[in-house]
Amino acid sequence: MATTTDRPAPTVAAERRGAARRGPRPNVGRIALYTVALLAALLWLLPLLWSFATSIKPEGETTVTPPTWFTANPTFDAYAQVLGRGDLIRWTFNSLVTTSIVTVLTLIVCVLAAYGFSRFDFRGRPWLFALIIGGILIPPQTLIVPQFILMTQLGLVDTYWGIALPQVVAPVFVFILKRFFDAIPRDYEDAAKIDGAGSVRILWNVMLPLSRPILTAVGIFTFIGAWNNFLWPFLVTTDPDTMTLPVGMGTVMGNYGIQYAQVMASAVLGALPLLIVFLLFQRHIVTGVAGAGIKG
Amino acid sequence: MSERTHTPRAKGAGAAGSGLVDVRRKPATWTGLWYVLPFLAFYLLFLVWPSIVGLGYTFTDRSLAGGDVSFIGFDNWNETLTDPGLYESLWNTLVFTVLSVPVMVLLALGLALLTDHARRLGWFLRLSFFAPFVLPVAVMALMWEWMYNPSLGLFNGILGQLGFEGSEWLFSENTAMVSVVIATAWWQVGFNYLLYLAAMQSIPKDVYEAAAIDGAGVWQRIGRITLPLLARTTVLITVLQLIGSLRVFEQIYLMTGGGPNFATRTVIQYIYDSGFVGLRIGFASSMAYVFMVLIIIASVAQFRLFSRKEA
Numbered sequence: 001m002a003t004t005t006d007r008p009a010p011t012v013a014a015e016r017r018g019a020a021r022r023g024p025r026p027n028v029g030r031i032a033l034y035t036v037a038l039l040a041a042l043l044w045l046l047p048l049l050w051s052f053a054t055s056i057k058p059e060g061e062t063t064v065t066p067p068t069w070f071t072a073n074p075t076f077d078a079y080a081q082v083l084g085r086g087d088l089i090r091w092t093f094n095s096l097v098t099t100s101i102v103t104v105l106t107l108i109v110c111v112l113a114a115y116g117f118s119r120f121d122f123r124g125r126p127w128l129f130a131l132i133i134g135g136i137l138i139p140p141q142t143l144i145v146p147q148f149i150l151m152t153q154l155g156l157v158d159t160y161w162g163i164a165l166p167q168v169v170a171p172v173f174v175f176i177l178k179r180f181f182d183a184i185p186r187d188y189e190d191a192a193k194i195d196g197a198g199s200v201r202i203l204w205n206v207m208l209p210l211s212r213p214i215l216t217a218v219g220i221f222t223f224i225g226a227w228n229n230f231l232w233p234f235l236v237t238t239d240p241d242t243m244t245l246p247v248g249m250g251t252v253m254g255n256y257g258i259q260y261a262q263v264m265a266s267a268v269l270g271a272l273p274l275l276i277v278f279l280l281f282q283r284h285i286v287t288g289v290a291g292a293g294i295k296g
Numbered sequence: 297m298s299e300r301t302h303t304p305r306a307k308g309a310g311a312a313g314s315g316l317v318d319v320r321r322k323p324a325t326w327t328g329l330w331y332v333l334p335f336l337a338f339y340l341l342f343l344v345w346p347s348i349v350g351l352g353y354t355f356t357d358r359s360l361a362g363g364d365v366s367f368i369g370f371d372n373w374n375e376t377l378t379d380p381g382l383y384e385s386l387w388n389t390l391v392f393t394v395l396s397v398p399v400m401v402l403l404a405l406g407l408a409l410l411t412d413h414a415r416r417l418g419w420f421l422r423l424s425f426f427a428p429f430v431l432p433v434a435v436m437a438l439m440w441e442w443m444y445n446p447s448l449g450l451f452n453g454i455l456g457q458l459g460f461e462g463s464e465w466l467f468s469e470n471t472a473m474v475s476v477v478i479a480t481a482w483w484q485v486g487f488n489y490l491l492y493l494a495a496m497q498s499i500p501k502d503v504y505e506a507a508a509i510d511g512a513g514v515w516q517r518i519g520r521i522t523l524p525l526l527a528r529t530t531v532l533i534t535v536l537q538l539i540g541s542l543r544v545f546e547q548i549y550l551m552t553g554g555g556p557n558f559a560t561r562t563v564i565q566y567i568y569d570s571g572f573v574g575l576r577i578g579f580a581s582s583m584a585y586v587f588m589v590l591i592i593i594a595s596v597a598q599f600r601l602f603s604r605k606e607a
Contacts, residue, residue, distance in 0.1 A: 037414040041424035047439045067453040113335035120328025137592045139543050141564045142584040145571045146346035166342045228432045230546040249434035250550050267438040274430040289490040
């Protein structure tokens with residue numbers, strides 16, 4: 001965002017001082033900066049790299065002390081073993097189904113509610129909005145006992161709906177979306193109204209196209225949150241066949257014992273789906289965090 | 297999948313009965329309520345109703361295993377408020393919060409400053425620092441348990457080669473919580489880091505250029521321009537992180553199970569243990585309510601502090 005200013009042109013000497021600092025010639029400070037930055041990044045990638053290094057070792061080499069980074073006989077045997085069991089694939093599928101339900105439903109109900117609060121006046125609107133926003137303060141973790149009993153009564157334990165439905169309540173997104181809708185000028189709607197459009201058409205044809213970035217951000221964060229949610233799916237599933245990926249990995253993996261190559265191969269496989277999503281949507285995620293400051 | 301709703305036509309409402317109202321001039325209609333209704337249904341069923349029912353459970357001896365339920369007055373509340381186990385888990389949660397919040401804020405700030413100055417590596421640094429945030433907790437726990445393994449792990453291996461004594465990490469009461477905090481920082485710092493980075497990159501360039509022309513060095517520019525302009529972001533991140541840290545459960549549960557000797561058992565885990573392992577619905581519910589009230593008080597206090605800072 002370069003803005004033209006009426007500042008007097010800087011003197012030659014000052015210009016040279018500035019240029020020395022920002023110029024292409026690398027100096028000691030810059031080399032140090034880039035070295036530190038690279039080291040920090042490598043340090044952050046280390047757990048991922050170490051998991052991968054372990055996962056391609058033959059099982060006998062994982063327990064060598066001191067630990068070595070590279071094996072002379074790399075093998076994907078551990079991956080074949082893990083995938084051959086099939087449960088990891090099953091859990092991934094379960095995660096995909098439940099996470100999709102959560103994301104779609106959350107987007108639909110939060111968008112409708114935010115639109116209702118943003119564009120209409122109705123009886124009880126202020127206190128209803130206050131009630132919903134107050135829900136942001138309630139930690140969902142403290143409701144696990146009555147929620148679980150409710151699910152038992154509804155017969156939804158060990159079902160996809162049982163995993164997904166309680167996760168749809170996200171008052172914070174209603175708040176964020178309403179603020180976004182409030183900022184959209186009403187001229188667009190007025191034009192549509194003159195053409196005889198009803199409120200549903202205005203939502204669909206005017207509001208939604210204008211809010212694509214925020215909808216993408218909310219969608220991605222709902223997806224990541226639901227995919228990685230542990231406590232609720234952990235409570236509401238007892239059958240390994242209905243478990244989601246984090247729950248299955250957190251509870252069943254103990255049976256692998258000390259086959260570290262296999263455990264790490266599972267960890268790498270379990271990390272992959274969302275890492276791929278992250279790589280594909282990196283730009284949206286970064287702007288999403290920047291724009292809304294959503295904390296799941 | 298758009299909700300088809302039949303809007304009752306408000307008497308005398310203009311705009312072809314569309315219900316679209318300019319709040320300042322026209323009478324209220326019911327249309328807005330139809331839009332709010334789906335969310336409200338979820339909200340009432342899965343949040344409000346459990347909150348009310350849960351409060352009722354606290355006055356009973358209900359068991360998860362079923363059986364007769366009788367009304368026992370304030371027994372659960374008395375037991376909760378005098379339970380050393382609750383205070384121990386509150387203390388553990390507090391220790392985790394006090395250790396993790398400064399680390400998660402300052403580390404995020406440091407990494408964001410690095411990224412903001414090392415522009416050429418921008419995408420690579422963003423990728424490295426944020427990638428752990430998208431990992432499922434079970435993946436993160438498996439990776440760190442493996443690195444922390446006292447006899448075979450990477451950390452003690454490196455320490456041993458450098459001639460140091462290895463640590464017990466997750467297996468000692470003295471080091472378990474610190475180990476969990478380190479792993480959590482690696483896992484979750486990326487979010488705060490992105491918030492900081494976005495705030496830094498919204499600072500207009502010409503402010504820096506003006507400072508450079510006046511002969512300010514890099515450190516002066518960070519100290520006099522960047523940090524003061526980031527004050528609001530710092531408050532926001534600290535508030536969010538505090539509330540997040542108080543709700544900690546899953547990574548600790550998976551890495552230590554609350555051990556060794558309950559040294560890392562958090563409040564959420566104690567609620568889970570009482571209700572789902574001990575089967576005592578009433579007792580677990582009263583504990584959950586005590587904790588909920590504490591969290592709400594902490595959150596409200598922080599938001600008030602935050603809005604005063606903003607003003």
